[in-house]
Amino acid sequence: MGDKYPNVREHFFAAVRALAASADSIQARLIEANSSILNVTIDEFDGDLELKIKFAKLLDLLATDHDDLETVSVENAAHMTDFEAIKIADLMCDFFYEIT
Template sequence: MFEIDTLIGSNERISSPCNKRASGLAPEEGYTKMDVKYPKARALLFEALRVLASSPESIQTRLIDATESLLSVTIDEFAGDPELTIKFARILDLIAVDRGDVEATAVETAAYMSDAQAGLIADLVCDFLYEIA
């Protein structure tokens, strides 16, 4: 049922910016304020990431709770960047294959995922937010 198994082995962990320590630079030392791209998507993805990271519930429950924010982001927001469009479409496909009621499908799908499958989606969300931030 899940394509995730083909993306990650049962005991394999993917390497992502969210799994690594920060560079150690304080914001005032290494960054400058610039125009923000994709402000709505960034806010919604940050909200989803906060839900994924801040609850003592199972990863599946946290993913279910994050789906509202994730599904509020539209692919059209990334229309100017085909690579981002494809990456975000991949996340949506893993959460809920488009068949009817996407929100209900996402809840049903997440409820039956293994920890590794749900963790992979959480990592992809984190990586995607890192990329657009």
């Protein structure tokens, strides 16, 4: 692994682990993963506009209302279809791959 984004990699690894290591519904796993993802700030990608935009898009999918990201992301994930939740889980895994 590179030296860039160690905090981001740590939180995304925890998110990927939450997605992969549970027998819970995909929505429950996504809620668990969100708690790790939301520890990452967009400022951590200063200097890399492409990653900053990709991360912003991921945040928008997690919580379209930005008042309280954690609460909104839990509510959104709980009401997602399996297809929607899997799509976001895939994006999280792809993003983790990009930063490693």
